[in-house]
Amino acid sequence: MPAQHPKIVHPARARFATVLLWLTTGCASVVTLNSPYEGPPATPLPAPYRISPGDRLSLEFSRVPVPIADYRLGVNDSLSIHVQNRPDLQLDTTVAPDGTIAFHYVPRFRAAGKTIDEVRRVIQDGLVKAGLDKAVVDVFLVQGDALTNEFIDMLLKSPTGSTRELTVGRSGKVSLPGIGPVALAGMTVEEAENEVNRLLQQRMPSLRVIVNSTFKAESVFTVVGEVMRPGTFTMAGDISLIEALATAGWETEYGELSRVLLMSRGEDGVIEANLYDVDEALAHGNPLPMVRVRPRDVVVVLRTGVGNTNRAIEQYIRRNLPINLGANYRLNSQN
Numbered sequence: 629m630p631a632q633h634p635k636i637v638h639p640a641r642a643r644f645a646t647v648l649l650w651l652t653t654g655c656a657s658v659v660t661l662n663s664p665y666e667g668p669p670a671t672p673l674p675a676p677y678r679i680s681p682g683d684r685l686s687l688e689f690s691r692v693p694v695p696i697a698d699y700r701l702g703v704n705d706s707l708s709i710h711v712q713n714r715p716d717l718q719l720d721t722t723v724a725p726d727g728t729i730a731f732h733y734v735p736r737f738r739a740a741g742k743t744i745d746e747v748r749r750v751i752q753d754g755l756v757k758a759g760l761d762k763a764v765v766d767v768f769l770v771q772g773d774a775l776t777n778e779f780i781d782m783l784l785k786s787p788t789g790s791t792r793e794l795t796v797g798r799s800g801k802v803s804l805p806g807i808g809p810v811a812l813a814g815m816t817v818e819e820a821e822n823e824v825n826r827l828l829q830q831r832m833p834s835l836r837v838i839v840n841s842t843f844k845a846e847s848v849f850t851v852v853g854e855v856m857r858p859g860t861f862t863m864a865g866d867i868s869l870i871e872a873l874a875t876a877g878w879e880t881e882y883g884e885l886s887r888v889l890l891m892s893r894g895e896d897g898v899i900e901a902n903l904y905d906v907d908e909a910l911a912h913g914n915p916l917p918m919v920r921v922r923p924r925d926v927v928v929v930l931r932t933g934v935g936n937t938n939r940a941i942e943q944y945i946r947r948n949l950p951i952n953l954g955a956n957y958r959l960n961s962q963n
Contacts, residue, residue: 704774854883
């Protein structure tokens with residue numbers, strides 16, 4: 629049966645220590661600080677969420693008008709190329725599936741992604757190199773956005789219209805319409821949107837996409853150690869350390885609430901572990917309201933009788949936590 633806790637009646641002091649495990653260099657430092665406080669500091673804001681396998685993303689496609697001077701060619705676009713005073717060199721051509729075109733005396737080159745004027749200059753320079761020094765080239769766009777038109781037509785035939793919902797696979801990739809597999813895991817939603825738009829514009833210049841996250845697979849937290857129901861739990865919203873412990877059924881008869889670790893990984897790869905005396909805080913009416921559990925945080929309730937917290941990190945946490953602490957670390961203690 630879960631242990632009973634005293635009624636919270638007034639604020640109190642509790643003991644608090646901070647442990648920093650530096651992972652970026654393959655080693656770590658642990659510094660223990662014992663000092664009175666009038667409530668621990670508020671939990672820092674979490675790092676920007678990064679896409680993970682299992683996340684679901686919503687992609688909303690739309691067409692944006694592009695001035696002809698800024699328009700960048702795409703696959704299947706049609707061009708009409710003329711050389712003044714040389715009607716024999718006139719050519720109507722289409723940008724090939726590999727994004728290239730060819731012209732008289734000019735080696736095949738990549739046109740997709742170039743403006744009309746950039747294509748004109750490539751052809752002009754090629755003709756000069758071929759000995760046609762006085763050649764004056766004009767390039768006209770006969771039909772643009774061919775792929776975009778086909779793509780939009782395909783989207784609109786679906787019941788979801790111009791919106792698609794995709795799941796990030798175990799490999800960290802999603803299969804994007806019109807592009808194919810793209811690795812997005814590890815990016816923020818904004819970074820993913822920029823990357824998808826960059827890839828789209830190489831093939832369909834006037835197409836834009838807005839990316840939103842509709843489900844975060846890693847909106848979970850874990851409670852392990854001496855608790856009644858250890859495991860990983862879905863976060864329905866912002867929760868406190870006390871609420872996380874309650875979710876796991878509080879401590880077992882062997883658990884020691886005077887030493888509860890809350891471990892979080894920062895954006896820079898550093899693990900920060902805060903050690904709380906929850907037992908004393910609750911006994912004096914302090915529910916630690918500002919101590920928040922963030923997505924992917926791990927709460928550890930240590931076993932009664934483990935005399936050295938630092939040793940527990942080595943012997944228990946290192947083996948059992950769903951967080952990689954690295955192969956080696958250095959342990960420094962200051963009381």
